[in-house]
Amino acid sequence: MDKLIPDPPFNTTTPNAEALRSEELLKDREAIKRALDYYLDPPKPYAAKPRRPSTMFMVAPDMDTESLLAQACESLASASVLASDFAINLIGPQRNTLLAIQQIIMLAELAVNRALDNVDPQA
Structure with missing residues (x-):
């Protein structure tokens, strides 16, 4: 016997699983953004800090x-x-x-x- 009305689609995901998946994607995006910002746009304290070489072994400044x-x-x-x-x-x-x-x-x-x-x- 043929049905006139088809069966509804079989949904394997629950609303709770979809919420967890979207939360994971949001966390991934945030982590990617932090990583890119760190490498492509370093924080200002590190970028503005001048390099100070060690003075442990130092050549006399008045040496010719x-x-x-x-x-x-x-x-x-x-x-x-x-x-x-x-x-x-x-x-x-x-x-x-x-x-x-x-x-x-x-x-x-x-x-x-x-x-x-x-x-x-x-x-």
């Missing part, structure tokens, strides 16, 4: 440029020798990595030497 460059040059030369000596004991990729680091140190040493020559030309 030539002395600073000479000290940097000596430190870079020592680091280059240490890297070279340590690279002798390594093999494979670790040795290549350390030799690359030594090359960077040597390039920095060359730059400091050039700056030192510009400050005090030995003509």
Whole structure:
């Protein structure tokens, strides 16, 4: 026998479940908004606060440029020798990595030497 009136749709959700789902969505939206605001628009106290470097190890403020460059040059030369000596004991990729680091140190040493020559030309 055919029905003239169709059955009503079967509703698996209850009104209480729908309310819980909408509440979860609202909480998710609020969390997303807080995260975006934090990363894209940082709070003003953090944005306006100037950076203060640590004064634990501080170079004397009255130190002249030539002395600073000479000290940097000596430190870079020592680091280059240490890297070279340590690279002798390594093999494979670790040795290549350390030799690359030594090359960077040597390039920095060359730059400091050039700056030192510009400050005090030995003509």
